[in-house]
Amino acid sequence: MSTVAPANKLSGLARTLIQEKLLSEVEANAIQAQANAASSLFITRLIQSKKLSALVIAETSAKAFGFPYFNLDAFNPDYLPPKKIDEKLMLSNRVLALQVRNNVLYVAISDPTNLHALDSVQFQMGMSLSPVVVEDDKLGRWIDKLIEASDTSMKSLDLGNDDYDLGGDDIEQEDVAQTQEVDDAPVVKFLNKMLLDAINMGASDLHFEPYEKFYRVRYRVDGILREITQPPLAIKDKLASRIKVISSMDISEKRIPQDGRMKLVLSKTRTIDFRVSTLPLINGEKIVMRILDP
Template sequence: MATLPSPPSTHLSGLARSLVQRGLLTEKDAEDIQTQARGAATHFVSQLVLGKKLGALEIAEFAAQTFGYPLLDIDAIDTGSLSMNTLDIKLMQRHRVIALYQRGNRLTVATSDPTNLQALDAVKFQTSLAIDPIVVEDPKLDKLIHHVLESNDTSLGDLGDEDIDLEFTDDEALAEKNAEASTEIDDAPVVKYIQKILLDAINAGSSDIHFEPYEKLYRIRYRTDGILYEIATPPLAIKEKIASRIKVISKMDIAEKRVPQDGRMKLVLSKNRAIDFRVSSLPTLFGEKIVMRILDPSSATLGIDALGYDPDQKEYLLHAIHRPYGMVLVTGPTGSG
């Protein structure tokens, strides 16, 4: 009596199992490649391309046809239009996905393995958006991820375990910084926590950070694209330490808690990138509420051509700018640029 061929091993990944079922890989080859990928801390598709069992385009075409996702030549897209701040850099590296564009509550992501549900779930969890995968060739995806990493001067992964260089601009602030150095050792977790909050806000492209005390909770919110999102609820026990730390680095009076105060600080991320923060504190019934406005010069590096002027309006503007006298007023609501 003829015996039916046994199905592929159930411990193979979705893409590996499909390749075996279609006869493009033997089960032994698929298992060996998957074991090698785990040992090298890489992904199945990357190891498959590296082993030259199948070509990158052949794998991408197979995945797109088998699982019903669009296939995209990623070289054809404009990297300047990518949603760079949508996903965390570490998530992109770990799961080999990259955000292409967002429409409403849907985010289109490029991946070389659409069966990697762990990666898609991680993206969905971080963004709270519905995910639309698009299949791309793995080497081209790797190249694009490296391009994003190179264009990002400083990522949270680079600075998460290090002290941030806070640049103080006057002698009094420097003296205060030195005086606080010994006490900061005891508050190291709070210092690192605030560093993470600041870096996450910069990477997310947020415009403001709100530290808000209430009777039974303390919450931190980011303002991104005009909308406030709650991102953390630290313990009430550290609310005073958070407020004091922010006031110290913003050159505000930490002893005065009964009147509003304004301050500013500069965060030096690298030799060619620094972020300014404008800080305001306001006393409330349950503690000091603090709002930090992020002033990132790199977010406003647009040329006149990118502003959308009609040709005649652009000509009027350039004519006014080049006059040796007078001034050009650019007005609008707070936060509009």
């Protein structure tokens, strides 16, 4: 006996393809049933069935729902925003953040009827969305590539160029030994990347926040705090120590708030000053770094 799902369980994309006479109702129901049984998306099973090419699906659905079609082969990864969509959301809903322009986030989707995915992305990112329809196979490769790169960088924390002079206003000679103790290269690179990204995004301050089970970094941009990344929890103590030393704070004092200053020398003609404050919390030290002259 057939296990084909009823027609009223078809996804919006399936119904569109039927209306465009690219799939029969029987074919669509069979693919939908397979997707339901595997807890996967209709479009994923449709691509696997090879009844239609990813390009035909993308162009048809883009036209039907009034979204622009975009060829991911032409996309420059330099435009990828610093803050990424949650990995689980990317994988389960096949959606990718492409670029931020004028406070609008352009997102790539392969199924424009998946409104839940768009709502979830908008809620997480806190920005208006402008969707573009892309081929599902190309989207999948981009998502896999992005997650793989994220996993690699988070394991090593080798996230950027550390050829910058990062130091306090007045680090005394006796502090040199302390600086060397926390001058762990991956920590230095991670901190440099966070500072440079914040400057490039026009952030006014950075927040390094420890919690019981995770650690996160947030930037304040246009008055709104936005989560940027969640590095490994194990980094929190070394990162706090590094920031305190270069901000001329007492590295051994973790029970009371402290204030300090530091600077980031980008070139011979450009130096960025920061005001830094620490606040002891139950799970570690929260650190706020305010950019004084971006």
